[in-house]
Amino acid sequence: MQPAAGSSAANEMRLPVLAGDDPFAVADAYRRAALSGATMSAYRTDWSHFADRCAVAAHRPLPADPDVVGAYLAHLGRAGSSASTLGRRLAAINKVHQWAGLPRPGVNPAVTLVMEGFRRSDERPVRRMAPLLxxxxxxxxxxxxxxxxxxxxxxxxxxxxxxxxxxxxxxxxxxxxxxxxxxxxxxxxxxxxxxxxxxxxxxxxxxxxxxxxxxxxxxxxxxxxxxxxxxxxxxxxxxxxxxxxxxxxxxxxxxxxxxxxxxxxxxxxxxxxxxxxxxxxxxxxxxxxxxxxxxxxxxxxxxxxxFGAHSLRAGFITEAARRGATGREIRRQTGQSSDRVVEIYIRENDPLAGNAVTAVGL
Ligand SMILES: [Zn+2]
Missing domain, CATH: 1.10.443.10 (Intergrase catalytic core)
Structure with a gap:
């Protein structure tokens, strides 16, 4: 692990929010405008969280040592964060490295294996809205x-x-x-x-x-x-x-x-x-x-x-899967980005949908 120069390292990495007359700053502002405001603000929050933890432990946030990133994620997981929170924090760390022209820590095995292991052992009970059938x-x-x-x-x-x-x-x-x-x-x-x-x-x-x-x-x-x-x-x-x-x-x-x-x-x-x-x-x-x-x-x-508002969306997905709609057909209506997301959804809401166990003739 590399020691950082001090807490000022985290401050240097704060994402700039204003563009002046400096063409580099203007170009930077355009790059940032390429992302929607909400996403940008989420990246900023997640990056600050990481940078602040680095500052406390005197680690350099940029470029971050993959071992430091792995330890950071493991710490979050132990403290009760969900796999999706970990994924989001890591996405922000990757993004900031990418913007700086540096390799993304998230592709390093020191980080990917932590994420993989956490997902496998993440058995926290998930409280979700039931699907409305x-x-x-x-x-x-x-x-x-x-x-x-x-x-x-x-x-x-x-x-x-x-x-x-x-x-x-x-x-x-x-x-x-x-x-x-x-x-x-x-x-x-x-x-x-x-x-x-x-x-x-x-x-x-x-x-x-x-x-x-x-x-x-x-x-x-x-x-x-x-x-x-x-x-x-x-x-x-x-x-x-x-x-x-x-x-x-x-x-x-x-x-x-x-x-x-x-x-x-x-x-x-x-x-x-x-x-x-x-x-x-x-x-x-x-x-x-x-x-x-x-x-x-x-x-x-x-x-x-x-039940709540989300039961409407969850209910549609569950009902559509039960009636044999494919992941792609479901995504046409839900706007979800990948079949994997639909699959996770169905597995959580309706473990029997599209599952061979229902067809084996028990
Ligand atoms: Zn009608």
């Missing part, structure tokens, strides 16, 4: 009050929230960020533009498809058209509009998809909005609200402590 989602949808006045307005918002969240396999931030201009009709359903997701660093967005459901109850297109009619009426005429739209729905039994046009209304309106008692619509729902909707609408035999 289609049968349970359907029960929740059929229990929603969508017709009485004015509570029906909330029922309809929850219907579109649950169906979109589940069928789009959304992260909750993606769901709350949806604007009505992100939803366009296509043959057989809707195309939904997801603006920015965690795996989409360049912010180009991702388009997901939503097909018509087999019945109006489970049809995301019906749920959306219905909610749009109600929210459009509310924007034009406030509470009175909501009530009129509810009344009209009560007499309608057909399964048509009459998507309202994006006319004179503010096209940048959020799709999912808060509904106050009495039928007033407010701004975009929060991620916290999405979580509560899932918990509150659960059937009585399911434990709200085990």
């Amino acid at each position: 289609l049968a349970d989602l359907t029960r929740m949808l059929s229990a929603l009050d969508t017709d009485s006045s004015p509570q029906g307005a909330l029922g309809r918002r929850d219907r579109v929230l649950l169906l979109f969240g589940w069928a789009l396999a959304c992260r909750r931030g993606e769901l709350t960020a949806l604007r009505i201009t992100d939803v366009t009709p296509t043959a057989g359903g809707l195309a939904i533009r997801i603006r920015r997701s965690k795996t989409d660093q360049r912010g180009r967005g991702l388009t997901k498809g939503l097909p018509c459901g087999r019945t109006p109850l489970t049809c995301p297109v019906c749920a959306y058209c219905d909610w749009r009619r109600l929210s459009d009426a509310a924007d034009r005429r406030g509470r009175v509009g909501v009530l009129a739209a509810l009344e009209r729905h009560a007499t309608s039994t057909d399964h048509d998809h009459d998507l309202p046009a994006d006319d004179d209304l503010d096209a940048d309106r959020p799709v999912l909005r808060g509904v106050r008692a009495g039928g007033h619509l407010t701004g975009a729902v929060t991620g916290h609200a999405v979580n509560l909707v899932v918990k509150r609408r659960l059937p009585d035999d399911l434990d709200p402590a085990r």
Whole structure:
């Protein structure tokens, strides 16, 4: 292990945040702009964590001795960090070395073997949200009050929230960020533009498809058209509009998809909005609200402590895997970056899906 020159070594390596007139600094700023702000900020936090530990132990952070990096990761693991946290810290260390034109410590066996060994011995119980399966989602949808006045307005918002969240396999931030201009009709359903997701660093967005459901109850297109009619009426005429739209729905039994046009209304309106008692619509729902909707609408035999917003995405993936969808097909909707991630997901949520043990005939 190499001793560092002192704690100033860590400070020297702080990532610069400002670009002046110096062309090198400007070029540096462009390099940094190539990464999204959130990713950059995560790298900075993770790098500072490593650099600070190095400073305390008088080790040089850049270039870091692979043995030091291995010991750092092992220490984190012993202190209770998860494999994904270790992976993230290491990614930041690698990135900073790469920027400095130095070899990445993460490819050195002194580091890769520590990561490998930790993953194998990492048996901490993982607390995750249980997947919400289609049968349970359907029960929740059929229990929603969508017709009485004015509570029906909330029922309809929850219907579109649950169906979109589940069928789009959304992260909750993606769901709350949806604007009505992100939803366009296509043959057989809707195309939904997801603006920015965690795996989409360049912010180009991702388009997901939503097909018509087999019945109006489970049809995301019906749920959306219905909610749009109600929210459009509310924007034009406030509470009175909501009530009129509810009344009209009560007499309608057909399964048509009459998507309202994006006319004179503010096209940048959020799709999912808060509904106050009495039928007033407010701004975009929060991620916290999405979580509560899932918990509150659960059937009585399911434990709200085990379910939340993430159960929608986990439920879609689990259900799709059970019905034989391939990793690639699942990724089309989830936006996950690799089959390996999908595989880990399925293994954790549903150990029997796609597993030979179910086919051996016990
Ligand atoms: Zn429909």
